[in-house]
Amino acid sequence: MQFDAEALCLQLAGQIRPHLKPSTVLIGIRTGGLWLAERLHELLGIQPSPGAIDTSFYRDDYGAKGLHAHPQRTEIPFSIENSHVILVDDVLYTGRTTRAALNEIFDFGRPACVELAVLVDRGGRELPVAARYCALTLPEPLPSTQTLQLERAADGVLDLRLIDA
Amino acid sequence: MHNPQLNKHGELQHLLTLDGLPRDVIASILDHAAPFTEVAEREVKKLPLLRGKSIFNLFFENSTRTRTTFEIAAKRLSADVVNLNVSTSSTSKGESLLDTVDNLCAMQADMFVVRHAASGAPVLIAQHLQANGREHIHVVNAGDGRHAHPTQGLLDMYTIRHYKGDFGNLTVAIVGDVLHSRVARSQIAALTALGVPEIRVIGPKTLFPTGIDKMGVRVFHDMREGLRGVDVVMMLRLQNERMNGALLPTPQEFFKVWGLTAEKLALAKPDAIVMHPGPLNRGIEIDSSVADGAQAVILPQVTFGIAVRMAVMSMLAGQ
Amino acid sequence: MKIRISNGRVIDPANQTDRIEDVFIAEGKIVARGTSPAGFAAERILDADGLIVIPGLIDIAARLREPGFEYRATLESEMEAAMAGGVTSLAIPPDTDPVLDEPGLVEMLCYRAKKLNCAHVYPIGALTLGLAGERLSEMAELVEAGCVAFSQANVPIVDNMVLMRAMQYAATFDFRVWLQPLAPFLSRGGYAHDGELASRLGIPGIPVAAETVALFTYLQLARITGARLHITRLSSAQGLELIKAARADGMNVTCDVSINHLHLCDLDIGYFNTHCHLVPPLRSQLDRDALSNGLAEGHIDALCSDHTPVDDDSKQKPFSESEPGATGLELLLPLTLKWANDNGIALTTALARITANAARLVGITKAGHLSPGARADICIFDPAARTHVSREKLKSQGKNTPFLGLDLPGAVRYTLVEGRLMFER
Numbered sequence: 001m002q003f004d005a006e007a008l009c010l011q012l013a014g015q016i017r018p019h020l021k022p023s024t025v026l027i028g029i030r031t032g033g034l035w036l037a038e039r040l041h042e043l044l045g046i047q048p049s050p051g052a053i054d055t056s057f058y059r060d061d062y063g064a065k066g067l068h069a070h071p072q073r074t075e076i077p078f079s080i081e082n083s084h085v086i087l088v089d090d091v092l093y094t095g096r097t098t099r100a101a102l103n104e105i106f107d108f109g110r111p112a113c114v115e116l117a118v119l120v121d122r123g124g125r126e127l128p129v130a131a132r133y134c135a136l137t138l139p140e141p142l143p144s145t146q147t148l149q150l151e152r153a154a155d156g157v158l159d160l161r162l163i164d165a
Numbered sequence: 166m167h168n169p170q171l172n173k174h175g176e177l178q179h180l181l182t183l184d185g186l187p188r189d190v191i192a193s194i195l196d197h198a199a200p201f202t203e204v205a206e207r208e209v210k211k212l213p214l215l216r217g218k219s220i221f222n223l224f225f226e227n228s229t230r231t232r233t234t235f236e237i238a239a240k241r242l243s244a245d246v247v248n249l250n251v252s253t254s255s256t257s258k259g260e261s262l263l264d265t266v267d268n269l270c271a272m273q274a275d276m277f278v279v280r281h282a283a284s285g286a287p288v289l290i291a292q293h294l295q296a297n298g299r300e301h302i303h304v305v306n307a308g309d310g311r312h313a314h315p316t317q318g319l320l321d322m323y324t325i326r327h328y329k330g331d332f333g334n335l336t337v338a339i340v341g342d343v344l345h346s347r348v349a350r351s352q353i354a355a356l357t358a359l360g361v362p363e364i365r366v367i368g369p370k371t372l373f374p375t376g377i378d379k380m381g382v383r384v385f386h387d388m389r390e391g392l393r394g395v396d397v398v399m400m401l402r403l404q405n406e407r408m409n410g411a412l413l414p415t416p417q418e419f420f421k422v423w424g425l426t427a428e429k430l431a432l433a434k435p436d437a438i439v440m441h442p443g444p445l446n447r448g449i450e451i452d453s454s455v456a457d458g459a460q461a462v463i464l465p466q467v468t469f470g471i472a473v474r475m476a477v478m479s480m481l482a483g484q
Numbered sequence: 485m486k487i488r489i490s491n492g493r494v495i496d497p498a499n500q501t502d503r504i505e506d507v508f509i510a511e512g513k514i515v516a517r518g519t520s521p522a523g524f525a526a527e528r529i530l531d532a533d534g535l536i537v538i539p540g541l542i543d544i545a546a547r548l549r550e551p552g553f554e555y556r557a558t559l560e561s562e563m564e565a566a567m568a569g570g571v572t573s574l575a576i577p578p579d580t581d582p583v584l585d586e587p588g589l590v591e592m593l594c595y596r597a598k599k600l601n602c603a604h605v606y607p608i609g610a611l612t613l614g615l616a617g618e619r620l621s622e623m624a625e626l627v628e629a630g631c632v633a634f635s636q637a638n639v640p641i642v643d644n645m646v647l648m649r650a651m652q653y654a655a656t657f658d659f660r661v662w663l664q665p666l667a668p669f670l671s672r673g674g675y676a677h678d679g680e681l682a683s684r685l686g687i688p689g690i691p692v693a694a695e696t697v698a699l700f701t702y703l704q705l706a707r708i709t710g711a712r713l714h715i716t717r718l719s720s721a722q723g724l725e726l727i728k729a730a731r732a733d734g735m736n737v738t739c740d741v742s743i744n745h746l747h748l749c750d751l752d753i754g755y756f757n758t759h760c761h762l763v764p765p766l767r768s769q770l771d772r773d774a775l776s777n778g779l780a781e782g783h784i785d786a787l788c789s790d791h792t793p794v795d796d797d798s799k800q801k802p803f804s805e806s807e808p809g810a811t812g813l814e815l816l817l818p819l820t821l822k823w824a825n826d827n828g829i830a831l832t833t834a835l836a837r838i839t840a841n842a843a844r845l846v847g848i849t850k851a852g853h854l855s856p857g858a859r860a861d862i863c864i865f866d867p868a869a870r871t872h873v874s875r876e877k878l879k880s881q882g883k884n885t886p887f888l889g890l891d892l893p894g895a896v897r898y899t900l901v902e903g904r905l906m907f908e909r
Contacts, residue, residue, distance in 0.1 A: 054200060057212040057479075066483030067214075073200045107209035168755045184684060263800055283802030284686040285756035293800070310804070311686030347686060374683035375691070 003160040005150065008119050008135035009036065013043040015133040016086065016117060023112065024084045026050035029101050030072055032090030032150035035158060036119060040088060050088070051076035058100035074104060081109040086133075090150035090160075092118040095129030120160065122148055169291045172300075179291045179304040180477050182313035183354040191358050195323050198476035202469065204241055214479045215244035218275040222248045223265070224307070225281040230443060231307055234467070235278045235316075238474035244276075244482075262286065263293050270294075276303045276482060284310030284347075303481040305474075311347050316477060317442055318351030320470040322359060324462055325397055327469065328438050332359040338391055338433075339365065339382075340423060341401035341450055342372040344412075348442045349401055357381050367391035368423055371412045388423050392432045400425055400441040400450050408449070416449045426452040430460065438462045485527050486510045487903060488520070492532025492864060496539065497836035498843075498853030507537060509860040512902035516856055528905070532864055535897055538835055539852050540572025540603075540861030542842035543816055544740060545716065546791035547809070548574070548605075549881075550593065552581025557793035557881040562813065563602035565880035567907040569814035570863030570896040571789075574603050575846050578610040579637035585610035585621040587629035594630045602906060604861070606632045606846050608662060611650045617641035620653055632846050633660035635716065638763045638808075640668045644701060651711035660847070662714045663702050665723060666764065670694035675804045677719075677750040677765040685756065687803055690765050695723040703730050706737065714845060715739035717790060719764035721774030728783050738845055739783075741775050742790035743819040744810055748772065748886055758799045758806035759886040762790075779837060780829050786845055787823075787837040789816040793882020811882035817863070818871045818892030825893055860903035869895035 028037030028050050037050035056071035087101055098116060105114065117133035123141025142148065147163045168185060172178045177190060204210055220239045222232050232248060239246045251265060260268075266277070279287040287306040294302050308314040322332075329335060337356055343349040343366050356364050366377060367385045378384055385391030392398065408416040425439065439451075439461045447453050455461060489507040494517065496502075508516040508524055515521055546566070549557035566574060576593070578584035584593070590607050597605035609631035613619045623634060634654055641647040654661045671694040676682040678689025699715065703726065706713040718724055718741050727739050744762055749772045753760040760766055778784040792809025799806050812819075816838060824834035843852025850859045870891045875883040899907035 056200070057214050062214055062479075062483050067197065067479050071197060071200045073203050075203065103213065107207055107211065109208050261797060261800075262802070281802065283804050285804075286802040288756050289800065289802055309686075310802075311688070313686070350684070350686060375678045375689060376680035376683050379680050380684070 001162050003120070003136070005119065005158040005160040008160070009039055009158060010043070012117060012119060012133055012135040013040055015135070016040065017044060020044065020046070021084045023082065024086060025078055025080065026086050026088055027053055027076060027101075027105065028088045029097060030054045033088045035150065035152050036090055037088040039158065040117070048078045051078065053101050053104055055097055055100035055104060058104045060096055060100065076108050079109060080105065080111045082112045085111045085114045086117050087114055088117045090119050091148045092116070092121045092129070092131050092134070093124050095125050095127035098129045099127055119150065120148060168288070169295050177480055178300065179287075180315050180481065181288050181291060181304065181306045183315045183318045183351045183358065184313065186354070186358060188358045188360070191319070191322065191355055194319055194473070194476055194480065195326060197480055198323055198469070198473045201472035201475040204475070205468065205471065210241055211243055212241060213243050215239065215242040215482055218244045218482055219273060220244045220246050220276045220278060220478070221269050221274050222246060222278045222307075223251060223269070223280070224249065225251045225262070225279075225286065226308075228280055228308070231280060234470050235305075235307060235474055238471050239478060241471070242475055242479055244478070262289065266290050266293060270299060270302060274302055276305065276478065278305045278307045279309070280307040281309045284312035286310070305477060305481065308347055311345055312350065314347040314351050316470070316474050317348050318355045319477070320466060320473040321352055321399065321440060321442075322355045323469045323473050324440060324466050325438075327465070328462060329396060332356070332361045335361050335396045336363040336365065336394060337361055337397040337399065338367055338395045339399045339401065340367045340388070340391070340425065342403050342407060343368060343377065343401065344372045344374050345404065345407065346401050352399060353380055353382060365391050365395065369413065388429055389432055392429055395433045396437055398425065398430065398433055398437055398439045400439065402442060402444065403446055403450055420449050424448070424450060424452060425455050427454050427458065430455055440466055443467065485903060486525060487528050487530060487900070487905070488524070488526035489530045489532050489537055489862070489864065492535050492537035494537045494854065495831055495835055496854040497832050498539070498840035499855060500832065502832050507854065507862070509900070509903045512860055512904075514854055514856050514858045514860050517854065530864065530898055534868070535864050535866050536831075537862060537864050539839040539854055540863050540899065540901065541570050541816055541838045542573040542846065542848060542852050543571045543789050543791065543813060543838070544575040544786055544842050544845055545577060545742070545788040546571070546574040546813055547577055547579070547793065549793055550580065550596070551589065556795045559596055559600060561879065561881040562791070562793065563597075563600050565811075565813040565878070566603040567899045568879045568896060570817050570865060570899050571813055572603050572861035572863070572899065572901050573606065573843075573846070573848060573851055575606045575608055575632065577637045578608055578635060579615065579639065583610045583615050584608070584631070585613050585615070585626075587622065587625040590626055590629040590631055601904075602901060604851070604901070606630070606848070608633045608635050610634065611636050611654070611661065612641065612646065615639040617643060617646055620650055623654060623659055624657060627657070627659060633662045633714070635662035636664065638664050638666065640664065640666045640671070640698065642668045644705070647701075648705050648709060651705050651709040651713075655709045655711040658712060660714055661711045662716050664716045664764070665695045665698035665702060665718070667694045667698040667701075670697060675761060675765070676753060677767040679750055679768055681750045681753060685753070685803075692720045692722055692767065695720050695764060696726060699723055699726045703735065703737065707735065713737045717742050717745065717764055718775060718778075718784060719745050719767050720771045724774055724778045724783060731783070738785045740786040740788050740845070741779055741784050742788055743812055743815060744790065744886065745772065745775055746779065746787060746823055747819060752886055756803045757886065758801065758803055759810060759884055759888065761803055761806050761808045762810060763808045776823065776827060780827060780833065785837070786842040787816070787820060788842070789813050791880070793880050794884045796883065799884050810885045811878065811880045812885065813880055814871075814878060815873065815885065815887055815892065817865060817896060818894050819887070821867070821894040822892050860900055862898075862900040863896060864898040865894050865896045867894050871895045
């Protein structure tokens with residue numbers, strides 16, 4: 001399966017553009033979602049710069065797997081009180097990461113609304129989560145042995161890869 | 166008797182001492198602590214990591230300060246925290262340390278944070294839990310006798326890394342009562358593990374333990390000589406009961422010879438930082454002008470201390 | 485009962501003999517060795533082929549914990565341990581509760597021990613009342629009651645004038661004075677050898693000076709008073725040097741070392757192993773090696789178990805709060821054999837330290853050797869077998885020993901006390 005991540009990115013920006021509000025802010029989920037949010041920030045000219053969320057401290061598998069090996073900072077350098085938050089992630093799968101991110105966002109304040117934007121919906125949902133903006137929905141859910149991974153080259157070009165475990 | 170703090174996979178099971186803890190484990194705790202510093206700035210200063218976990222602060226020796234930082238750290242991780250000042254309860258009724266522990270285990274404790282006046286008390290508890298098939302209960306040493314105060318040592322390392330970036334070229338001086346100090350022992354262990362090339366200890370011979378020269382430190386008795394060119398000055402607290410008697414004649418003389426003043430600090434590097442584990446004895450270990458001065462990082466130490474303790478607790482409980 | 489011990493290798497250090505021969509016992513005494521006395525009809529023959537026959541061991545320091553500490557051990561449990569260890573005579577330190585400072589108490593202890601009919605008990609009386617270091621005990625009466633020497637156990641006398649008077653008074657009767665070299669202020673508040681390990685673990689230390697300073701004092705006071713001084717539980721090389729110098733100077737002073745200090749050093753504390761919490765503290769490897777040499781060369785007269793049963797609760801505490809001491813009656817022989825094996829020391833020499841020499845220190849003449857006419861206190865052991873040290877196998881009520889889990893050379897097969905077979909395995 002081949003993907004053109006750059007084209008999907010443009011497509012996603014196109015979906016979002018008509019719905020922008022003065023109070024719109026972007027929050028990307030580390031790491032892929034943040035790259036995507038940074039790209040959308042450029043394409044859509046949204047101010048301020050996107051916030052970054054690391055969901056390590058909110059994951060529901062902490063009890064079973066322990067703390068993530070390399071947790072990073074969550075940085076939301078703006079007030080989200082009453083704002084229109086677009087939560088950005090690269091791939092939507094079980095929905096658990098989205099759940100963790102939502103919980104974390106609400107520890108920073110009460111946004112007016114939160115919408116989810118993803119590059120690819122690979123199916124396999126385990127929670128009632130849906131993306132408002134989605135550049136590509138796979139026709140068949142991917143088997144759990146496969147991983148979709150967003151990568152960013154040194155020159156900033158995004159690339160989406162399918163990896164077999 | 167081996168040290169039970171690492172399990173057979175080399176993962177941290179308990180935090181009892183920094184002595185012998187591998188460099189990568191120490192570095193990993195510091196790395197984990199970094200993202201926790203941000204939580205204090207949030208609207209809701211709470212993470213759900215330890216939701217539903219019961220943490221018992223078992224303090225056999227009074228220390229409001231340390232207990233409070235552990236309590237805040239645990240509460241910011243959403244744990245249920247129970248504070249027990251055992252010095253005023255069970256043991257005065259004759260209950261043994263391990264009976265107290267067994268009782269709390271029966272209340273489904275997940276973690277003990279232990280402060281005790283006797284060296285090795287938290288080690289004994291960890292060994293006891295291990296021997297009774299309770300490996301899932303973790304022990305954090307919050308200071309035992311003269312042995313170790315690992316979270317203090319870690320927060321000191323975090324502070325140094327924050328201000329100095331790297332440990333590879335530093336000269337660090339530890340000043341004061343090393344003999345009775347668990348903090349100094351943990352600092353020396355951590356600085357050594359992290360590859361600090363020169364660790365100095367400064368103080369009178371009466372306040373150094375036997376064989377200190379074999380702990381990998383350079384021994385100085387002259388404060389001025391010892392401070393020359395250092396990057397970090399770590400002051401130790403002098404306990405009241407040791408200020409007058411056979412160890413030291415008077416606090417005044419101690420201050421005169423080993424107290425940190427602006428004039429002595431000027432011998433260190435211009436960008437040297439000054440640290441102190443608190444609570445401060447102004448005019449005894451440290452002059453107010455230094456404690457409140459631009460080079461002091463004593464209050465950031467406290468702030469970092471909470472993040473470091475959050476990191477330790479969440480790494481242990483997630484094991 | 486007439487017993488013949490046949491074909492054993494008989495080692496009798498007192499008589500400097502080591503050969504395969506038979507031993508004949510009648511009416512509680514050894515009647516002959518080698519050839520059978522005329523008309524001797526053995527009622528029991530103990531086949532000692534491949535075994536070693538030695539005098540029953542004399543342990544010059546064994547706490548039986550009675551009176552006062554019966555929850556830690558009783559005469560019954562510890563006598564059983566003594567029998568299992570081949571120990572047939574015990575000298576008992578006075579730190580019981582109440583301490584052995586009253587003739588009545590000593591008589592009671594001797595009576596209780598005699599009724600059990602096991603090992604012979606030799607109480608050491610308290611030098612001062614309550615070991616408090618203030619008033620002298622009734623030494624003459626205590627000796628009449630059965631005491632063989634006087635000591636302060638591990639409680640040093642603070643006031644040197646009292647110490648000098650106590651030594652003078654004992655010297656009046658030529659009573660033995662056994663002193664543990666511990667300078668009171670230098671040892672106070674310490675729990676381990678003041679060395680690198682204690683410094684790392686933050687255990688308050690006891691400097692070697694606690695031993696040497698006390699030794700200087702004791703030796704000097706013994707010179708002045710003429711007291712018959714015996715130094716108990718040496719722990720350091722420097723302490724040993726002081727004893728050697730005093731002896732070279734013509735002074736009649738004796739000393740002993742414990743099995744723990746002969747085999748272990750402060751590093752064995754590891755990470756707060758309270759089984760290694762002992763008085764005096766385990767010192768450095770160099771000290772241990774010096775003690776081993778000193779014992780081999782005869783500068784140290786005897787080896788003892790310093791048997792101190794401690795209950796588990798008192799050991800399962802932080803190091804400094806734990807009770808010092810280790811159980812040892814059953815380990816005295818195996819650890820003597822291990823010492824001999826490890827250091828290439830002749831068995832006759834090694835065994836003398838726990839038989840003939842020990843007898844001399846306590847003043848026992850009827851035992852500690854295998855001459856005809858001697859009390860038939862005998863230990864027969866298998867040098868090829870091993871003694872595994874485990875909580876389950878120890879008969880002593882105290883399971884506290886740093887040697888738990890080890891396999892030691894030699895195993896006692898028979899113990900005889902006055903010709904009665906008290907133990908067999």
